[in-house]
Amino acid sequence: MKQSKLLLFSILFSICPYVNFGQELAEQVTTFVSVKETIVAIKNVTIIDGTGGDVKYNQDILLRNNKIASIVKTGTKNYPNSTKIIDGTGKTVIPGLIMLHEHLFHAKPFEGNFKATHMTNTFPQLYLAGGVTTMRTAGSIEANTDLNIKNLIDQGKMVGPSMDVSTPHVERLGFVPQLQSLYGDESIENWLNYWFDKGITSVKVYNNISKDDLREIIKFSHAKNIKVTGHLCSITYREAAELGIDNLEHSFMASTDFVGNKKENECVFGEPSLAGLNDNDPKLIALMQLLIDKNVTLTYTPNVFEPFTNREVIPGGGSVALAPYLLEQMQTFYQQQINSKRDSLGLISFKKEMKRVKKFHAMGGKITVGTDPTGTGKTIAGYSNQRLIELLIETGFGIEEAIKLSTLNGATYLGIASKTGTIEVGKEADLVLLLGDLSKDVSNIRNMEIVFKNGIGFDSKKIFDSVKGKVGLH
Numbered sequence: 167m168k169q170s171k172l173l174l175f176s177i178l179f180s181i182c183p184y185v186n187f188g189q190e191l192a193e194q195v196t197t198f199v200s201v202k203e204t205i206v207a208i209k210n211v212t213i214i215d216g217t218g219g220d221v222k223y224n225q226d227i228l229l230r231n232n233k234i235a236s237i238v239k240t241g242t243k244n245y246p247n248s249t250k251i252i253d254g255t256g257k258t259v260i261p262g263l264i265m266l267h268e269h270l271f272h273a274k275p276f277e278g279n280f281k282a283t284h285m286t287n288t289f290p291q292l293y294l295a296g297g298v299t300t301m302r303t304a305g306s307i308e309a310n311t312d313l314n315i316k317n318l319i320d321q322g323k324m325v326g327p328s329m330d331v332s333t334p335h336v337e338r339l340g341f342v343p344q345l346q347s348l349y350g351d352e353s354i355e356n357w358l359n360y361w362f363d364k365g366i367t368s369v370k371v372y373n374n375i376s377k378d379d380l381r382e383i384i385k386f387s388h389a390k391n392i393k394v395t396g397h398l399c400s401i402t403y404r405e406a407a408e409l410g411i412d413n414l415e416h417s418f419m420a421s422t423d424f425v426g427n428k429k430e431n432e433c434v435f436g437e438p439s440l441a442g443l444n445d446n447d448p449k450l451i452a453l454m455q456l457l458i459d460k461n462v463t464l465t466y467t468p469n470v471f472e473p474f475t476n477r478e479v480i481p482g483g484g485s486v487a488l489a490p491y492l493l494e495q496m497q498t499f500y501q502q503q504i505n506s507k508r509d510s511l512g513l514i515s516f517k518k519e520m521k522r523v524k525k526f527h528a529m530g531g532k533i534t535v536g537t538d539p540t541g542t543g544k545t546i547a548g549y550s551n552q553r554l555i556e557l558l559i560e561t562g563f564g565i566e567e568a569i570k571l572s573t574l575n576g577a578t579y580l581g582i583a584s585k586t587g588t589i590e591v592g593k594e595a596d597l598v599l600l601l602g603d604l605s606k607d608v609s610n611i612r613n614m615e616i617v618f619k620n621g622i623g624f625d626s627k628k629i630f631d632s633v634k635g636k637v638g639l640h
């Protein structure tokens with residue numbers, strides 16, 4: 167498998183009579199619910215609220231119905247007997263994670279190419295178990311399946327986060343057979359409207375489209391108030407920003423802006439040009455400023471670029487989730503890769519990208535995050551989302567900013583920040599209770615206890631346990 171390819175590739179139900187906040191939940195959902203009371207107080211807990219503000223200690227959070235009703239210093243408020251009390255001593259609360267580059271498929275390497283296998287059953291559950299209460303898919307292999315999953319989750323028939331479902335990757339003939347979605351002279355407007363009518367709420371464009379394609383895609387999407395994001399190659403970041411794109415995936419890693427003699431509309435491998443680019447190169451700074459001026463958000467996806475050397479085989483502890491035969495393949499692959507020339511180059515570019523992202527952030531650039539569970543198949547939903555918080559700390563962000571990037575920033579981009587994304591009075595009770603003080607040790611992100619989605623508390627460990635050994639199969 168070539169590095170270039172690695173870089174480029176990036177559910178029947180019985181309803182039981184269980185009603186929560188006006189929503190009926192099916193038995194296969196209620197089995198994972200650990201907190202269903204309508205008035206809940208989490209007492210004496212540490213809060214990282216998603217605003218980027220300082221960590222707050224010894225706090226009580228009161229949830230009433232599906233909303234955050236109050237946040238006060240512990241000991242200053244009494245709760246009626248009907249309140250379900252959760253002792254938060256030694257625990258931390260963060261907002262539910264909002265992740266913008268997710269997929270409901272798992273990538274299996276095959277003889278130098280990829281096969282994406284839909285994880286209809288496991289991935290939605292894993293995302294929620296990993297603290298994700300809202301996610302955007304950034305490209306679909308089975309867009310209809312993704313839409314059905316979204317609707318079943320919304321109807322209380324499946325376990326999973328709220329979803330913003332994107333189109334299939336809008337692509338002309340590339341190297342991944344499952345991705346090709348535009349042919350010849352078909353009408354882009356009709357193609358988009360077909361998906362918009364079905365309930366698709368984001369557009370994802372891919373490596374091999376033309377500037378003319380992108381111009382039309384942006385025009386017809388914006389006419390319906392739908393945002394466009396892209397994992398680009400044939401089109402440079404500068405060109406896309408000037409055409410009005412909203413969001414670029416993989417931060418700077420998919421930029422072909424610095425490739426010498428790049429022909430218009432031609433997809434060329436950009437990584438060597440990035441490897442040779444100084445962090446303070448005026449051309450890079452000018453591009454960053456243009457993206458800021460044009461209000462383009464970058465999605466940072468460090469998981470999919472994480473090298474092998476000195477890392478877990480499946481980062482984030484996800485090896486327990488993988489089907490045993492796939493784990494065996496990954497272990498063999500890991501041994502082949504560590505200390506290989508390719509992996510050492512990967513490590514250098516991984517570190518360089520961290521510096522670029524930090525700089526863009528310091529200049530005022532908008533950043534959202536996501537995990538992109540593709541690549542070689544070692545990025546596993548849920549585990550990877552937790553791992554991402556650790557990678558943000560490795561990038562150099564403080565814990566408050568790392569949580570903000572993973573919560574409020576995603577909500578702001580999706581236009582839902584007035585109802586979710588931070589721990590503030592009046593917002594929906596989307597929050598995660600985890601064991602330990604996250605501000606002291608980021609690895610506590612792996613110790614999630616309860617994931618509240620819209621006021622309903624799910625048992626994170628029980629969900630993780632239920633799908634062990636099944637990823638890659640279901």
Ligand SMILES: [Zn+2]
Pocket residue numbers: 175176267269304305538539540
């Ligand atoms: Zn992706």
